[in-house]
Amino acid sequence: MKISKKLILPVLFLFLGVFFSNAHPFYVSICQVNFNEQSQSLEISVKIFVDDLIEGLSEEGHSKLYIGEAKEDAHTDEYIYDYLKKSIRFKVNEKDVEPAFVGKEMEKDVVWTYLEIDNIADLNDIEVNCNLLTDVFSDQSNIVQVTKSGKTKNLLLSKRDTNGRLKFD
Structure with a gap:
């Protein structure tokens, strides 16, 4: 579903405010996709609460990962990437594309994961x-x-509406 510009800022501030509190009553992720004309790629950043991601990975059969801690499982990045590939799929200009995993970084109670899709000459939709x-x-x-x-x-x-499309001129 498309969101009007008037609605997105209040909603975004609400959700971002939740990211900076210790307990979060909402379950939300933010996926930022930037078309880099110079490198002809899509640079993707996904921000997720660490405890939520751990719960999601646990449902996939990966427990005791300790994301962001010294005793983090050596395969955690691989598990995260596999989970993201299954959970977030992209079609660019009518073609299915798969992002490559670039890495992750911790920020308090959230984890930023970075993905990239190469060989995107232009982003029309x-x-x-x-x-x-x-x-x-x-x-x-x-x-x-x-x-x-x-x-x-x-x-x-959301769970009811998992698919959306955006067009650019």
């Missing part, structure tokens, strides 16, 4: 199917922000 953590939390929301040439468009996806 993007379809995102995101069911990230919707099988774990029935009220999970996934905000997708796509930026091209300084213009940002947004999607709000």
Whole structure:
């Protein structure tokens, strides 16, 4: 579903405020997609609460990962990447594309994961199917922000509506 510009800022501030509190009553992720014209790629950042991601990975059969801790499992990045590939799928200009895993970084109670899709000469439209953590939390929301040439468009996806499409001129 498309979100109006008037609605996205209050909703975004609400969800971002939740990211900076210790307990979070909402289940939300933010996926930022930036079209880099120079490198002809999509640079993707996904922000997820660590405890939510651990719960999602546990449902996939990966327990005791200790994300961001000294005793983190050596295969954690691989598990995260596999989970993200299953949970967030992209179609760019009518073609299915698969992102490569770039890495992750910790920020308090959240983890940023970085992905990249190469060989994107132009971004005319993007379809995102995101069911990230919707099988774990029935009220999970996934905000997708796509930026091209300084213009940002947004999607709000959930368990009921996991798919959205944005068109750029």
